[in-house]
Amino acid sequence: MERRPKILLADDDPDLLDMYREILGQLPSRPEIHTASSGARAIAMLEAEEFQLLICDLKMPKMDGLQVLAIVRRKYPPLRTVALTAEVDEQFRSRAYALGVDLFWHKPATEQETKMFLECIESLLGRETRAGSGACKARASWTSSSWNASRRAPRCCGSPMARSVERSGFNPGN
Numbered sequence: 001m002e003r004r005p006k007i008l009l010a011d012d013d014p015d016l017l018d019m020y021r022e023i024l025g026q027l028p029s030r031p032e033i034h035t036a037s038s039g040a041r042a043i044a045m046l047e048a049e050e051f052q053l054l055i056c057d058l059k060m061p062k063m064d065g066l067q068v069l070a071i072v073r074r075k076y077p078p079l080r081t082v083a084l085t086a087e088v089d090e091q092f093r094s095r096a097y098a099l100g101v102d103l104f105w106h107k108p109a110t111e112q113e114t115k116m117f118l119e120c121i122e123s124l125l126g127r128e129t130r131a132g133s134g135a136c137k138a139r140a141s142w143t144s145s146s147w148n149a150s151r152r153a154p155r156c157c158g159s160p161m162a163r164s165v166e167r168s169g170f171n172p173g174n
Helices: 014-024 039-048 065-075 090-098 111-125 160-168
Strands: 006-010 032-036 053-057 080-085 103-106 140-143 146-149
Touching (some): 006 039, 014 032, 014 111, 032 039, 039 053, 039 065, 065 080, 080 111, 090 103
Parallel strands (some): 006 053
């Protein structure tokens, strides 16, 4: 029997944790979804068990998402990571990608954004997780509030916007 992928979702808002747990439960891969209400709790959970994906809010008290991502990159290089935020701030995006995040995503506000988010998450879960391979880094995704792109990879999902960006040769990392 194939093992279900495990996702760790870190956010300080319990209502959002519940909502994202429900949303992520719709994924075709039927992942196990675990939640952490703080950055410190997320790190402790990562030390206790193996996860395939960490989805981390950037704005949390005490240990923010950028601090969590920095620790994760050092201690768990093959772990896939997604920075999730409500902030519209280019510096957050740049800092998250500098830390090696696979995908930077503004919290979905519409059904279409949620669908695209789920497609990208499923794509990340479906790829091999070899340390240093760079094989599964998000290339591009579009939300109404921002253009999100990574310098390190082929593609995240098959959304029409991601495909058209890929065909155009646009590379925001240059």
